[in-house]
Amino acid sequence: MLASRHPQLNKHGELIHLLTLEGLPRDVIHHILDTASTFLSVHEREVKKVPLLRGKSVFNLFFENSTRTRTTFEIAAKRLSADVINLDIARSSTAKGETLLDTIANLSAMHADMFVVRHGESGAPFLIAQHCAPHVHVVNAGDGRHAHPTQGLLDMYTIRHYKKDFSGLTVAIIGDIVHSRVARSDIHALSILGVPEIRGVGPKTLVPGDLAPMGVHVYHDLADGIRDADVIIMLRLQNERMTGAMLPSAGEYFKTFGLKPEKLQLAKPDCIVMHPGPINRGVEIDSAVADGTHSVILPQVTFGIAVRMAVMSIIAGNEP
């Protein structure tokens, strides 16, 4: 993560793994977004598949459960005609004490071409990328609290789709930023794409002051944070925050930081509201907003498949 060379770029500056958005050149990100719009049109065809990854095996290694994300990766890989194998890691070898690297070595021996990895420890996909065979590509589907690059990319795709130009935007990220890998990936991407005003909004226990070096203006008041925003990205509030004494209750959070229609009035009239899902109605977001005209939460899901198809096809076509 702190290496000065990019483990995810080959010597020609082409993407061979997708581990984090931090440090990626702007045109690599735009290339992924451009490719994603190609794949959106594939959905409209009678045959919704293209043969780009035919004959390749994509292994979904989800050390943390997530049916949603795993399903979108599976759909994306199958639309590229890849063979998809889902590995129920939690219940198998790791539970028996096998180390991460031994697991990877065993899977590589089964001729995997691509690993899509979600892991509870920050940095695990980097370790895998360093130790897998040279022709194998790694996609980070979320590591600890550190990064969720495909979510960051689909969020950027969504913003580009509705707003076209990043250079004049005010983007507010609201919620549990300190525990969110989605927020970190979004912040890096927004910064690389040249968004001038990135805001982090939430109580001090969830939005620390030391986000400033990442280029974020921190707000602890929802009204101030939302004012004149072009894009609002809501983050999911997890129950553990109550047990960890970061928040007293979901009710109080909704009262002070929940996104309700009257608060939304403070943003720009054409503001879009995004959410990585799954949404907690009545906790971080009011149903009226989630289902309202500003919400682009459902299109995000469609974009997510196209973005993942783009990422997989780009990295599979580049040699180490």
Place this chain on the structure above:
Amino acid sequence: MKILIRKGRLVDPASGRDEVGDLAIAAGRIVGLGRVPADFQPNRTIDATGFVVAPGLVDLATRLREPGHEHEGMLESELNAAAAGGVTSLVCLPDTDPPLDEPGLLEMLKFRARNLSLARVFPLGALTRGLGGDALTEMAELTEAGCIGFSQAEVPIADTSILLRALQYASTYRYGVWLRPQDAWLGRGVAASGPLATRLGLTGVPVASSVRAWNWTVCPTSGEAGLSPHFPSSRPRPAMSRPTFPPT
């Protein structure tokens, strides 16, 4: 055996010496430093041009892995590594498995180290049984078995009344207690709090953890208490006066 070490850079902090010169050893003692008696007839001469000649280095906090962590290292490997780096004396921490809270364990450790004859080992005994922070260890017995002081390694004692009693008991015999200032709850984290931990998504340990623990340990209590070298903060330490325990 008379040994002559020639033309090395002699570095001796005790005397403030830092110059190129010769060093003569006879019968295990230094008989000439800088300049050597003209009639010195060495059995062995070592050319130390370009090398530093210094008193053996002392590492104040090491882990020798025995007992309990032999898959990570053994006394031989650790002491060899020390000697290769010029470290001739090591203070080792008591967080072995089991922790060094029994005289027998200490005696075994010292015996093995002595037989290896690679570097001198000065063990710290556990301040509380099993490092659990509940019951005191037999500090007198442990000292007799060879420990030079007492420590909790990186396991803070949460119950401050027990910490006070442990310090009081140790001060009865004027034993040194080496404590890492670390609050039991604030200290739970994997990286120092700050922009880097936030950027990487790691649970941080705020400076308050050390400062709070330091303040408690040093200022209100008194007695013979020495503090370990690990103070994980760049902030200046509060001035430390010689502490004394309240009369009991």
Place this chain on the structure above:
Amino acid sequence: MSTLLLDAEALYVELRAGVRRLLQPDTAMVGIWSGGAWLAERLQHDLQRPGAHGVISSTLHRDDFGSRGLAGGADATSLPFDVEGRPILLIDDVLYTGRTVRAVINELFDFGRPASVMLAVLVDRGGRELPIEPAFAAARVSLPRGQRLALAKEGDRFTFSIQDTR
């Protein structure tokens, strides 16, 4: 860059005559991106065909993805009619190994089952690596492997250029 004695404008006139003979009333003309697409656009206008021509890209079905990665033009395919049961006439500027046409046919079949597929090209330069033949070619030339023949558009005029690929 040098200009071979290939007058692209003159060859276009030949192509137009040949295509006119191949067309049935319901044939859809589809130009292969990018040179074939320019030709199809002009043909559609000059022959006063109803409706719109199609554009098709080989990018998603190419067989060199593993070595070259995803090439440009991946989102160029645009077929504003129903492929199912239609006679299709593919138009391209240069026919060489035949691999682009193979990929284009695969792409076409992702949209439906055409009644028939025919091919008309401006220049057939030989060197086929697959069993693909045009129904009409305005010119047949022979070029060494290391040279690439490409159609260019300057304003409204077509020109040919030859580039060394080495």
